Amino acid sequence: MKLQCDVEVVNRMLPTFGMKSRGKGTRAVLSIGKHLDKSSQRSNIYMMICTAKDRAGSKYKLKDNIEKFFTWFVEEGKATVRLKEPAVDICLSKADANSLKNFLSAARLADQGSDTSSFPLSTLTPVRARDVEHPKKKLTIVSKKDYPLTSNFPYSLEQLQVSYCKLSRVDMRMLSLKALRKLDLSNNHIKKLPATIGDLSCLSELILYNNHLEAFSEALCLSTLQRTLQHLDLSQNRLESLPAQFCQLRELVNLKLDDNKLVCLPFHIGRLSKLRFLSAAHNHLAVLPSAFRKLCLENLDLFGNPFIQPNPLDHTMQLTFPLPLQEIASRAVANLRIPYGPHLIPAHLCRDLEVAKTCDCGRVCISFYIKTAVSMNLHQVSHTVVLVDDMGGTDAPVQQHFCSLSCYSEYLDTSLQRGIR
Known part of the structure; x- marks a missing residue:
């Protein structure tokens, strides 16, 4: 013993x-x-x-x-x-x-x-x-021949880098390193992340640059990473989307999503109130979510995305007259800020309320609305902006929702008047 x-x-x-x-x-x-x-x-x-x-x-x-x-x-x-x-x-x-x-x-x-x-x-x-040497806190492995196969990683590690080792999955021995603050698994072949990464209760920096990731699981977003993760690098992977729960990672300060296949950013991205550095260059983004306006960044890079040219007359109408009773009730719950939860209303109604949209007038709409894209200068949300395209522009389209025809008409009138001026 x-x-x-x-x-x-x-x-x-x-x-x-x-x-x-x-x-x-x-x-x-x-x-x-x-x-x-x-x-x-x-x-x-x-x-x-x-x-x-x-x-x-x-x-x-x-x-x-x-x-x-x-x-x-x-x-x-x-x-x-x-x-x-x-x-x-x-x-x-x-x-x-x-x-x-x-x-x-x-x-x-x-x-x-x-x-x-x-x-x-x-x-x-x-x-x-x-x-009896002092416990090792930092370990860097950048060659497959140096990868430990028969011995464990030092339990005292706070920083671990394992790169260029052709790992196809995360070694479970790494997940027992309870003092780990930084985990760098860049330049490997990892396709899937185990939910147990969320058990690393001190982890503040996770670097997964240049792997084969196709998803970032909901379980990770709801783990202890919500309270600890500040730096996340998912660039150069195969991500097409991020879960709605991704915005539970509210301690994030630096987020890198470059060179993926993202067609959209998380709906509630505006909830990442501590985010200061966001990079999502060279993806498939056509429009930004409406909550993007709530960000307060120091540096933003969205270069190389196929953004659409916004046209206020080009819209999607998802309205019925009169509105269904469920929509009216859901709007009332959201607008009056009535507490709700799965113990009070069905879970599917809770999920609908979680993705409620805010109209230009300040009121909320749930499943029935008019949607269009409006142009926004990215300097409104970031001090420094990398040019969006080769033409030197810093504008990008942002989704806008309207709860009624009257709100949409008022918006069109205002846009037309600005165009005349």
Whole structure:
């Protein structure tokens, strides 16, 4: 039974002599195993602590020698074992939570004198220098021959880059790296992302540039990435669309979607209130969603998209007279901001309300409206704009919805007057 973590052995007699402990752990390997006691010529179970300065290790008897376990923060990889003799506290930190629990269970059994066959014992021998090195936080692999096949990734990694390794899927061993903040899997052959990427609760940067991705799942959008993900690079893939739930990733600051096959951007893209850098060049975008107006960007690049030339007279009418009762009721719920949910109304009505459109007049329409495209200068939403086309333009078409004929007519009259002027 072994455990790698930071350890500080605190002598409880220090305050008596007016001294303080360092308050800082040292990287160590802890082992639990049998050792022959020379004085009694009996084998007892000991805990051995090996550090870089003491690779031979210091041994502490366990049977009937543990006064107390402090495990309030064991889920954070921290615990303390208080020994009777010598009077020391063994403070453990930066340990894998599951490994720490198993180690403490073994120490408890050894203290109670339980049958040692119930848990694995280690040989109490000096450790290798690399076993007590400071935990590795960054690893870069850019060649298939360097990819680890027989060994695990260091559990302490905060940044991991695995590029040019021809990976067709995400290695599940990466998804156990709970401290990971940046994951770079660019320049591989990955076709699908596992939903368990969302279990990386510290992940703020995910780079998937130049892969074979065809979808970004709803499960990822609804995972803990909602609270952590700030930088997402999906450029040079095969994406045709993004789910409506994509806009739940509200911590996004930098989003790269270049060189895909996107025919539209997410309907609620305006909800990404922290987004400052957006790049979606060389896609198949013909028009931008109406919520695009709500963005507040520092840099925007939409070059190389086949945007249509907006014409206010070119419209799609999806209206009936009179409006169906369901549409009237749904509009009332949205306009009056009445709380709703699947516990109150059918789930399909909730989904309809989630994609409600806002008319020029400020009121909401759901499934019945008039739709057209209007021209918008992209400087209205971004400080810096990369030219939309080779002609030097910075205008792009944005969808506009109207809840009634009168609102549409008023818009046409205003547009006509501007044209005359």
